[in-house]
Amino acid sequence: MLFKVEMTVNIPKDMPAEEFEAIKLKEKNYAQKLQEDGIWMHLWRVVGQYANVSIFDVKDNTELHDLLMGLPLYPFMEMSVTPLCPHPSSIK
Amino acid sequence: MLFKVEMTVNIPKDMPAEEFEAIKLKEKNYAQKLQEDGIWMHLWRVVGQYANVSIFDVKDNTELHDLLMGLPLYPFMEMSVTPLCPHPSSIK
Amino acid sequence: MLFKVEMTVNIPKDMPAEEFEAIKLKEKNYAQKLQEDGIWMHLWRVVGQYANVSIFDVKDNTELHDLLMGLPLYPFMEMSVTPLCPHPSSIK
Amino acid sequence: MLFKVEMTVNIPKDMPAEEFEAIKLKEKNYAQKLQEDGIWMHLWRVVGQYANVSIFDVKDNTELHDLLMGLPLYPFMEMSVTPLCPHPSSIK
Amino acid sequence: MLFKVEMTVNIPKDMPAEEFEAIKLKEKNYAQKLQEDGIWMHLWRVVGQYANVSIFDVKDNTELHDLLMGLPLYPFMEMSVTPLCPHPSSIK
Amino acid sequence: MLFKVEMTVNIPKDMPAEEFEAIKLKEKNYAQKLQEDGIWMHLWRVVGQYANVSIFDVKDNTELHDLLMGLPLYPFMEMSVTPLCPHPSSIK
Amino acid sequence: MLFKVEMTVNIPKDMPAEEFEAIKLKEKNYAQKLQEDGIWMHLWRVVGQYANVSIFDVKDNTELHDLLMGLPLYPFMEMSVTPLCPHPSSIK
Amino acid sequence: MLFKVEMTVNIPKDMPAEEFEAIKLKEKNYAQKLQEDGIWMHLWRVVGQYANVSIFDVKDNTELHDLLMGLPLYPFMEMSVTPLCPHPSSIK
Amino acid sequence: MLFKVEMTVNIPKDMPAEEFEAIKLKEKNYAQKLQEDGIWMHLWRVVGQYANVSIFDVKDNTELHDLLMGLPLYPFMEMSVTPLCPHPSSIK
Amino acid sequence: MLFKVEMTVNIPKDMPAEEFEAIKLKEKNYAQKLQEDGIWMHLWRVVGQYANVSIFDVKDNTELHDLLMGLPLYPFMEMSVTPLCPHPSSIK
Numbered sequence: 001m002l003f004k005v006e007m008t009v010n011i012p013k014d015m016p017a018e019e020f021e022a023i024k025l026k027e028k029n030y031a032q033k034l035q036e037d038g039i040w041m042h043l044w045r046v047v048g049q050y051a052n053v054s055i056f057d058v059k060d061n062t063e064l065h066d067l068l069m070g071l072p073l074y075p076f077m078e079m080s081v082t083p084l085c086p087h088p089s090s091i092k
Numbered sequence: 093m094l095f096k097v098e099m100t101v102n103i104p105k106d107m108p109a110e111e112f113e114a115i116k117l118k119e120k121n122y123a124q125k126l127q128e129d130g131i132w133m134h135l136w137r138v139v140g141q142y143a144n145v146s147i148f149d150v151k152d153n154t155e156l157h158d159l160l161m162g163l164p165l166y167p168f169m170e171m172s173v174t175p176l177c178p179h180p181s182s183i184k
Numbered sequence: 185m186l187f188k189v190e191m192t193v194n195i196p197k198d199m200p201a202e203e204f205e206a207i208k209l210k211e212k213n214y215a216q217k218l219q220e221d222g223i224w225m226h227l228w229r230v231v232g233q234y235a236n237v238s239i240f241d242v243k244d245n246t247e248l249h250d251l252l253m254g255l256p257l258y259p260f261m262e263m264s265v266t267p268l269c270p271h272p273s274s275i276k
Numbered sequence: 277m278l279f280k281v282e283m284t285v286n287i288p289k290d291m292p293a294e295e296f297e298a299i300k301l302k303e304k305n306y307a308q309k310l311q312e313d314g315i316w317m318h319l320w321r322v323v324g325q326y327a328n329v330s331i332f333d334v335k336d337n338t339e340l341h342d343l344l345m346g347l348p349l350y351p352f353m354e355m356s357v358t359p360l361c362p363h364p365s366s367i368k
Numbered sequence: 369m370l371f372k373v374e375m376t377v378n379i380p381k382d383m384p385a386e387e388f389e390a391i392k393l394k395e396k397n398y399a400q401k402l403q404e405d406g407i408w409m410h411l412w413r414v415v416g417q418y419a420n421v422s423i424f425d426v427k428d429n430t431e432l433h434d435l436l437m438g439l440p441l442y443p444f445m446e447m448s449v450t451p452l453c454p455h456p457s458s459i460k
Numbered sequence: 461m462l463f464k465v466e467m468t469v470n471i472p473k474d475m476p477a478e479e480f481e482a483i484k485l486k487e488k489n490y491a492q493k494l495q496e497d498g499i500w501m502h503l504w505r506v507v508g509q510y511a512n513v514s515i516f517d518v519k520d521n522t523e524l525h526d527l528l529m530g531l532p533l534y535p536f537m538e539m540s541v542t543p544l545c546p547h548p549s550s551i552k
Numbered sequence: 553m554l555f556k557v558e559m560t561v562n563i564p565k566d567m568p569a570e571e572f573e574a575i576k577l578k579e580k581n582y583a584q585k586l587q588e589d590g591i592w593m594h595l596w597r598v599v600g601q602y603a604n605v606s607i608f609d610v611k612d613n614t615e616l617h618d619l620l621m622g623l624p625l626y627p628f629m630e631m632s633v634t635p636l637c638p639h640p641s642s643i644k
Numbered sequence: 645m646l647f648k649v650e651m652t653v654n655i656p657k658d659m660p661a662e663e664f665e666a667i668k669l670k671e672k673n674y675a676q677k678l679q680e681d682g683i684w685m686h687l688w689r690v691v692g693q694y695a696n697v698s699i700f701d702v703k704d705n706t707e708l709h710d711l712l713m714g715l716p717l718y719p720f721m722e723m724s725v726t727p728l729c730p731h732p733s734s735i736k
Numbered sequence: 737m738l739f740k741v742e743m744t745v746n747i748p749k750d751m752p753a754e755e756f757e758a759i760k761l762k763e764k765n766y767a768q769k770l771q772e773d774g775i776w777m778h779l780w781r782v783v784g785q786y787a788n789v790s791i792f793d794v795k796d797n798t799e800l801h802d803l804l805m806g807l808p809l810y811p812f813m814e815m816s817v818t819p820l821c822p823h824p825s826s827i828k
Numbered sequence: 829m830l831f832k833v834e835m836t837v838n839i840p841k842d843m844p845a846e847e848f849e850a851i852k853l854k855e856k857n858y859a860q861k862l863q864e865d866g867i868w869m870h871l872w873r874v875v876g877q878y879a880n881v882s883i884f885d886v887k888d889n890t891e892l893h894d895l896l897m898g899l900p901l902y903p904f905m906e907m908s909v910t911p912l913c914p915h916p917s918s919i920k
Contacts, residue, residue: 001244002136003267004145005324012289013840013903031181042134042147043182044094047175047893048833048909053096055134060185060244062269065323075289081324083139083187083267085246089123090135093888095911097784104749105196105259139249140189140265152829152888154913157783167749173784175831175911177890186320188329197380197443215365226318226331227366228278231359231433232373232449237280239318267323273307274319277428279451281508288473336369336428338453341507351473357508359371359451361430370504372513381564381627399549410502410515411550412462415543415617416557416633421464423502452504455512457491460502461612463635465692472657520553520612522637525691535657541692543555543635545614554688556697565748565811583733594686594699595734596646599727599801600741600817605648607686635691641675642687645796647819649876656841704737704796706821709875719841725876727739727819729798738872740881767917778870778883780830780912788915789832791870819875825859826871 001057002041002084003064007077008051026072034067055084093149094133094176095156099169100143118164126159147176185241186225186268187248191261192235210256218251239268277333278317278360279340283353284327302348310343331360369425370409370452371432375445376419394440402435423452461517462501462544463524467537468511486532494527515544553609554593554636555616559629560603578624586619607636645701646685646728647708651721652695670716678711699728737793738777738820739800743813744787762808770803791820829885830869830912831892835905836879854900862895883912 011020034040042055058064068079086092103112126132134147150156160171178184195204218224226239242248252263270276287296310316318331334340344355362368379388402408410423426432436447454460471480494500502515518524528539546552563572586592594607610616620631638644655664678684686699702708712723730736747756770776778791794800804815822828839848862868870883886892896907914920 001246003245003323004136028181032183035183043179044096044147044176045179045893047177047831047889048896048907052179053174053176055136060269061187061267061323062185064267065269065321068324079324081267082145083245083248083265084136084145085139085244085249087135087137087144089120091124091127092134093890095783095889137249139187139245140252140263152913153783153831153911154829156911157781157913160784171784173911175889175892175909177888177893188320212365216367219367227363228280228331228360229363229433231361231371231429232436232447236363237358237360239320266329268320268329269323271319271321271328273304275308275311277430279429279507336453337371337451337507338369340451341453341505344508355508357451359429359432359449361428361433372504396549400551403551411547412464412515412544413547413617415545415555415613416620416631420547421542421544423504450513451507452513453507455503455505457488458503459492459495461614463613463691520637521555521635521691522553524635525637525689528692539692541635543613543616543633545612545617556688580733584735587735594736595731596648596699596728597731597801599729599739599797600804600815604731605726605728607688634697636688636697637691639687639689639696641672643676643679645798647797647875704821705739705819705875706737708819709821709873712876723876725819727797727800727817729796729801740872764917768919771919779915779918780832780883781915783911783913789910789912791872818881820872820881821875823871823873823880825856827860827863 001060003056003058004082004084005054005056005064005068006046006051006080006082007054007071007073008049008079009073009076010050010078011076023072030070030072039067093152095148095150096174096176097146097148097156097160098138098143098172098174099146099163099165100141100171101165101168102142102170103168115164122162122164131159185244187240187242188266188268189238189240189248189252190230190235190264190266191238191255191257192233192263193257193260194234194262195260207256214254214256223251277336279332279334280358280360281330281332281340281344282322282327282356282358283330283347283349284325284355285349285352286326286354287352299348306346306348315339315343369428371424371426372450372452373422373424373432373436374414374419374448374450375422375439375441376417376447377441377444378418378446379444391440398438398440407435461520463516463518464542464544465514465516465524465528466506466511466540466542467514467531467533468509468539469533469536470510470538471536483532490530490532499527553612555608555610556634556636557606557608557616557620558598558603558632558634559606559623559625560601560631561625561628562602562630563628575624582622582624591619645704647700647702648726648728649698649700649708649712650690650695650724650726651698651715651717652693652723653717653720654694654722655720667716674714674716683707683711737796739792739794740818740820741790741792741800741804742782742787742816742818743790743807743809744785744815745809745812746786746814747812759808766806766808775803829888831884831886832910832912833882833884833892833896834874834879834908834910835882835899835901836877836907837901837904838878838906839904851900858898858900867891867895 031040031043035043039057040054041057044053046053056064068074123132123135127135131149132146133149136145138145148156215224215227219227223241224238225241228237230237240248252258307316307319311319315333316330317333320329322329332340344350399408399411403411407425408422409425412421414421424432436442491500491503495503499517500514501517504513506513516524528534583592583595587595591609592606593609596605598605608616620626675684675687679687683701684698685701688697690697700708712718767776767779771779775793776790777793780789782789792800804810859868859871863871867885868882869885872881874881884892896902
């Protein structure tokens with residue numbers, strides 16, 4: 001079951017660089033694990049923004065919620081979640 | 093080069109049913125041709141809306157503009173276009 | 185799996201009364217069938233508005249989309265869909 | 277008498293973890309007491325947000341206001357309150 | 369129990385003058401009856417707008433909803449409803 | 461001459477409790493004096509918000525501005541001011 | 553007593569040219585009379601818009617409301633009204 | 645050439661009183677000099693807000709930009725700039 | 737003196753094709769004349785929209801207003817006008 | 829391939845002056861290099877704002893993203909990115 005999730009990251013200006021790098025690394029590993037598991041299906045960067053457009057394929061709402069709340073960068077994110085379903089004109 | 097395009101369709105209430113069916117058929121053929129050509133990469137329906145979230149892979153802005161304006165349903169659409177680029181954490 | 189759906193109805197001023205009554209009756213039967221099936225869990229009227237707040241319990245996004253698009257009043261509705269999941273403080 | 281209340285929580289980044297845990301515990305006890313009393317009828321989590329959708333059944337506006345202002349997390353909340361009433365198509 | 373209700377009226381340009389005058393008269397009688405009954409406590413005109421700010425004193429949400437939906441001008445109104453309660457600094 | 465003024469209060473999280481209590485007391489005295497003088501005609505609390513809906517009866521704009529700017533809580537307020545006038549359907 | 557009023561005019565596309573010219577002439581005479589009387593103090597056109605920024609000097613809210621509602625173009629206008637008062641740094 | 649400029653001032657809560665008074669004095673002198681020069685034509689206070697509505701008469705855009713950026717309070721201001729031109733119904 | 741003007745065109749669905757083509761031709765000639773005169777400096781199409789981003793170089797506000805109001809498509813346009821001035825980092 | 833990028837800069841009030849001057853100098857050099865390379869085609873200041881309107885000519889989305897993220901002032905910027913394409917009425 002598919003969801004579009006758009007995430008915008010706002011890092012406090014006074015966060016020490018190393019702390020930021022550490023969180024980013026955790027975020028990258030977290031995101032890549034979910035991609036390898038086929039859950040985080042697509043992850044694109046929005047031009048000019050510290051933001052992404054993502055497509056998730058999850059079992060249900062709760063699974064999506066838990067994995068989103070588990071994002072290391074979650075406390076610094078604004079997020080919108082849009083449920084998707086197959087389009088009648090899609091050839092997939 | 094990738095773009096996210098979100099399209100919402102508003103059909104005038106007084107459009108005859110057959111005219112609507114005809115345009116929808118043209119739209120479907122148009123969309124499926126572009127998908128087969130690998131240009132319209134993803135096409136998902138937004139739950140509860142006569143709207144879609146699409147990902148296009150085009151050569152440049154002009155190609156995207158021309159194909160969007162060529163949509164049979166274009167006159168009845170509201171559209172947002174967001175340029176995307178590869179995300180550093182994407183495994184693709 | 186739960187979704188909050190808020191629906192606002194805008195009936196064209198020139199719709200004949202009988203046509204409106206007929207659609208409303210179809211809508212009522214449609215809504216009550218889904219409530220009896222345990223799918224349309226809650227249906228409340230918003231004070232002062234021709235609008236409702238509803239909670240749906242569905243198998244997946246597609247099921248929700250199909251039943252929303254099947255609403256007789258759908259062509260006259262503006263709708264927002266919000267995916268929900270169990271709250272850690274809920275006693276249910 | 278029913279009200280929909282949507283609450284979004286924004287915790288200051290510099291709040292010590294223990295203080296946050298303590299407030300959350302108070303909030304949970306507060307919420308569960310009201311649920312047991314049949315006042316806080318429904319409490320759902322919004323997917324991807326530190327937010328909830330709740331339905332309250334109260335005697336009057338003042339009772340609702342007092343219990344909302346009494347929420348331990350109230351100082352960190354943005355809230356919207358929507359008065360509801362029975363829907364003519366509801367089977368309850 | 370008090371509610372603030374703000375109403376903005378948009379009359380279709382093609383409504384015949386007599387029809388408009390007739391509805392306005394019904395609206396006036398309806399509003400004045402409710403004022404005499406102490407339900408429609410305050411009714412003020414917003415400067416420069418075909419809109420009003422009103423305060424209603426009703427038994428519950430349902431009573432408010434029914435009387436608002438009964439307004440002759442209701443089909444031509446946009447409305448916002450805000451539940452109020454006594455202010456700790458009010459001397460009334 | 462009547463004005464509707466809606467005030468929302470945002471108190472900085474780091475304001476010492478005593479300072480807050482002191483300002484609130486000053487605000488209450490200030491508000492009650494104006495009510496006794498018949499200037500601050502109505503003062504209601506918005507359910508679920510640290511906000512009020514007020515009706516002022518003042519000689520002119522300048523008088524309203526001066527008394528609003530004199531509110532002890534003014535520095536922590538967001539405010540909207542709407543000029544009102546008698547409604548043709550009001551029985552007062 | 554001063555008010556800023558911003559007016560935007562939206563003329564229905566199907567209004568006959570002569571009718572539009574007639575209303576515009578009435579509007580011009582109406583506006584110039586009020587300017588001569590020193591009530592409509594300033595009237596400027598917003599670049600690129602069929603809109604104006606105006607400053608009115610009136611006795612009270614009711615006078616302002618009545619003269620605004622009397623504008624021949626009123627039915628085709630969207631309007632915002634902002635009460636003003638003398639600025640402490642103004643040399644007038 | 646005329647421009648409407650609306651300025652809203654937000655002073656940080658932790659700015660020392662003397663510093664604030666000093667900047668305000670500079671601002672007042674700056675504003676009054678420009679008024680005496682006939683550049684800052686009108687300066688009105690918005691009721692209930694730490695904001696003003698101003699009309700500037702300048703040679704060109706650059707002159708306006710430079711004088712606005714030179715305002716002592718500029719760093720604490722939000723500003724909107726609207727180009728104006730003579731209105732066909734104005735008697736000036 | 738430079739201005740950014742963004743124009744969005746909304747053509748009524750029931751406008752006959754020939755009438756639309758005629759207006760478009762007039763618009764094209766009008767726009768190209770102004771470009772040749774060095775007034776309409778830049779004219780770009782916004783991808784996916786019947787809209788443009790333009791840069792005008794005009795003597796003053798009135799000149800800009802008159803030429804914008806003279807656009808054959810003006811009655812079908814929504815427009816925003818932003819005054820520009822030289823940027824300190826520009827090498828032109 | 830052209831993009832309009834609008835940038836608004838918000839410098840924290842507590843940034844030391846020298847640090848701000850240093851970043852501005854880096855920003856100026858960075859911007860002028862890109863202008864000399866024909867990538868940053870236009871850079872205009874918005875009157876009354878610490879903001880600019882820019883036109884970029886880039887190979888693709890990724891090039892634009894990388895150069896925007898490389899702006900020394902990027903951490904203090906809010907940005908909007910709009911893809912453009914040639915306008916049928918443009919004479920260039």
